[in-house]
Amino acid sequence: MVKNIIDVRNLSKSFDISYKEPGLKGTIKHFLKRQTKSLEVIKNISFAIKEGEIVGFLGANGAGKTTILKMLCGLIYPSEGSILVSGYLPFRRKENFLKNITLIMGQKQQLIWDLPPIESFYLNASIYDLDKFEAKRRIKKLSDMLEIDDELFIPVRKLSLGQRMKSELLAALIHEPNILFLDEPTLGLDINAQRNLRQFLKKYNEETNSTICLTSHYMKDITSLCKRVICIDNGSISYDGKLDLLLKKLSPVKEILIICRSEEDAFQLENLGFNVKNKTKNEITIKVENKSITSSLKTILNNFDIEDLYINEPPIDEIIGKILIKKDHDI
């Protein structure tokens, strides 16, 4: 049985936020008597992640996804509840724990700006106690996987965003961590760079059986990498389960475009009691619930002379987009 590598129970996090009224009066008031309010951004959440899983965290801006990742990697201290990552309490930041994890934040860099990435790689290798030979071997392996070569010797400031992101990944993975926390890793990258990064992460996960926790607003990142998603809504978990189940739940109907050989058939089909979306001469689009697809198709194919037929899945972006609308709590 695969063991849980991340175990979160009744986790909450609050931040003290100060408020300031506009204008001079507000400024003076703020200076003399600052008003603060405790804002609970994570509310009593529990979940567990198994070794080797890739889990996507979904939610609107400000839902609390990044805060969860920051607590999981020990960057910020939880207000309540418990977190165990690889058997460690993350916020204690024990050396063995830190050697086991990495955090990659899109647009935030750890590479030294004025030096070529190779210098940062060797610096990181020293920090993680790797000898020069082992560091060289890992840099070679990862640069091959990431398809970067000449870029290693060019100052970071001269690299494109995609090249920089790949170098960031290499720097973050040089110690071969078991657990990867990725916060918007493809932010700002072009389509090809996004695809390459996704392929790399998939390969890395397969080769090392590493666990990946990922947040992204690019749905393709989620759909191509994550079998499981955790939806965060206003600091609480609104869904935790398989992505395809979520998609089915959120989109219980499919659209079937039927092209009949005659207009008469199309007319009869329209009056058969299906939920018709639209109709033109001999083409008709109907909406059918997932569970009735087989029986509906049987009826149509047995009773009508059909020229062609298409079953359309609703776009995944559209479906997942529903999660990001805060009003939609009924996942």
Added chain:
Amino acid sequence: MLEYRVEIALWAISGIIPFFMLNIWTNNNLNESINISDLMLSRYFLCAFFVRQFSVVWVVFSFEEDSLMGKVSPYLIQPLNPFLRYFAQHLAEQITRFPFALIIAFFFFIFNPESIWIPNIGILFLSTISTFLSFLIQFLIQSIVACLCFWTEKASSIERLLFIPTLFLSGLLAPVVSFPEYVKSWIYLTPFPYLIDFPANLLSGNKTNIIGGFSMQILWILLLFPVFKKIWYEGTKKYTAMGS
């Protein structure tokens, strides 16, 4: 890369306050009141310049900027205290400054040929150690202030408060021996005279209490280090990963 070389040269030149002070002291014959000859005073201020070059610290500004820009977050999840990074940066920059400091000293000797002297190897060794200890004290003081970034966004403002006593009591503007006796006894209880005055006096060959100076430097390091550890531990609990 030209701009980096110019920046380093400007940094080195910006530390020439001791030479201005030397000018003020000698032009007004102020040194007569403290029984230090022109020659020893000029050597003192040259040594003060050198000590300053190799003990100046700016960690509070670096940490504050990194903290506000969210750059500290990746450092915090590495098995290395981020302050060691800043420490290494400071050491690297000190090495880079060394040739520029030598060039400035060369010009100083051209204009003040009577000041030329070669300290003996033992004194040179001891003053190198005391300069490094002075750097450690300043680094620890600033690191403690920098940790206040976990509570306030403007820790550098607090550092500016410390800059005033550092400027006046460290020996950068005047040797501490020039202060009245009752003030001096208090000054020697603070860490400030061990930042510039003690190493500069040691290097320039002025009369100084070597054992007392080193003891105070080590004592201050031993006092400041646990304070830094404690404030770091408490501060990281308050960290909110701002800007990231």
